[in-house]
Amino acid sequence: MNTDKLFEALSEPNRRSMLEYLRVRDRSVGELVELSSLSQPGVSKHLRILREAGLVTVRSDAQKRMYSLNAKPLEQLDDWLGPYRRYWSGKLDDLERFLDEEKP
Amino acid sequence: MNTDKLFEALSEPNRRSMLEYLRVRDRSVGELVELSSLSQPGVSKHLRILREAGLVTVRSDAQKRMYSLNAKPLEQLDDWLGPYRRYWSGKLDDLERFLDEEKP
DNA sequence: CATTTATATAACTAATGGGTAATATAATAA
DNA sequence: TTATTATATTACCCATTAGTTATATAAATG
Numbered sequence: 305m306n307t308d309k310l311f312e313a314l315s316e317p318n319r320r321s322m323l324e325y326l327r328v329r330d331r332s333v334g335e336l337v338e339l340s341s342l343s344q345p346g347v348s349k350h351l352r353i354l355r356e357a358g359l360v361t362v363r364s365d366a367q368k369r370m371y372s373l374n375a376k377p378l379e380q381l382d383d384w385l386g387p388y389r390r391y392w393s394g395k396l397d398d399l400e401r402f403l404d405e406e407k408p
Numbered sequence: 409m410n411t412d413k414l415f416e417a418l419s420e421p422n423r424r425s426m427l428e429y430l431r432v433r434d435r436s437v438g439e440l441v442e443l444s445s446l447s448q449p450g451v452s453k454h455l456r457i458l459r460e461a462g463l464v465t466v467r468s469d470a471q472k473r474m475y476s477l478n479a480k481p482l483e484q485l486d487d488w489l490g491p492y493r494r495y496w497s498g499k500l501d502d503l504e505r506f507l508d509e510e511k512p
Numbered sequence: 513c514a515t516t517t518a519t520a521t522a523a524c525t526a527a528t529g530g531g532t533a534a535t536a537t538a539a540t541a542a
Numbered sequence: 543t544t545a546t547t548a549t550a551t552t553a554c555c556c557a558t559t560a561g562t563t564a565t566a567t568a569a570a571t572g
Contacts, residue, residue, distance in 0.1 A: 308421055315419035316560080317412055320488075327491060333519055346561060348520055367518045367569045375495030382493070384424075385486055387431060391479030420530080437549055450531060452550055471539045471548045 305358045305377050307384065313357035314381070318342060319350050326360060326373035333369055409462045409481050411488065417461035418485070422446060423454050430464060430477035437473055 313319055318340060325331055325339050337347045351371060354360045358377045362369050417423060422444060429435055429443050441451045455475060458464040462481045466473050 311415075311419045311421075311424070315415045317415075318560090320415070323492075327495075334517095342560095343562065344519070345521080345563080349560075352520085364569085367516095369519060373492075373495065375492045378489060378492050379496045381485070382489055382496075385482060385489075388427075388477075388479045388482050389486070391431075391477065392483045422530090438547095446530095447532060448549070449533080449551080453530075456550085468539085471546095473549060 305380065307380055309357045310359075310377050310380055313353050313359060316350065316353075319354055322347075322350060322354065323359060323373060326371060330370045330372045332365075333371070336371070409484065411484060413461045414463075414481050414484055417457050417463060420454065420457075422450075423458055426451075426454060426458065427463060427477060430475060434474045434476045436469070437475070440475070 321340065322336055325336060331339075333344065333347060333351065336351070337344050340347055342350075351360065351362075355362065359374055361372050361374050363372070364370075425444065426440055429440060435443075437448065437451055437455065440455070441448050444451055446454075455464065455466075459466065463478055465476050465478050467476070468474075
């Protein structure tokens with residue numbers, strides 16, 4: 305999946321909230337509307353973006369549509385963070401600086 | 409620092425590129441302009457946003473302004489990922505699901 | 513089948529974002 | 543001091559986004 309789309313999807317606070325609600329359990333659109341301060345179409349629109357980023361999946365349950373978290377794409381974010389990790393743990397030593405310049 | 413601003417700052421591909429260039433070494437604005445396909449004001453504008461998100465710092469070197477990566481705020485991103493980590497490693501067991509519902 | 517319930521899509525609007533050229537500011541060099 | 547170099551800021555423009563209301567679609571129910 306596309307990294308740009310992933311970051312883009314995560315840049316919106318309401319969408320991040322939705323992911324957290326879905327982390328607890330699957331939710332219908334209606335439930336997500338109640339949990340948010342948005343209109344139903346607003347929620348559906350955000351869900352579409354989360355779907356296209358692969359962060360959620362849907363299944364039908366009668367008239368309802370149940371949304372589930374799919375955290376797989378977040379692994380990409382974790383990978384992206386990889387090279388930065390050593391930086392926030394403190395000062396780099398010379399070897400680390402050297403290794404950084406080898407694989408830019 | 410603000411999580412919203414952090415995600416927002418990271419949502420733009422050019423800005424993420426700049427962070428990677430700064431990961432290798434400090435850079436002047438001019439260098440970053442050459443490395444990008446943007447105009448100088450364009451680069452300065454992105455740098456402002458990165459600064460306000462705390463992701464870079466500046467120091468003056470004669471007329472130049474040298475920008476440095478500050479990865480500290482990315483630790484927040486790492487923290488945000490925390491609760492999602494177990495999900496992409498595979499199926500949750502019952503205990504994990506239980507723990508998830510305890511701390512929503 | 514008509515109605516109700518649940519959700520998606522369409523059409524629109526206001527605000528924001530990213531881009532540029534032009535200009536202001538700041539430090540160095542002549 | 544004047545000119546040059548380097549960067550930030552301003553003033554725009556256009557495209558995108560997030561939100562809305564209204565409407566379409568789809569399944570369940572009477």
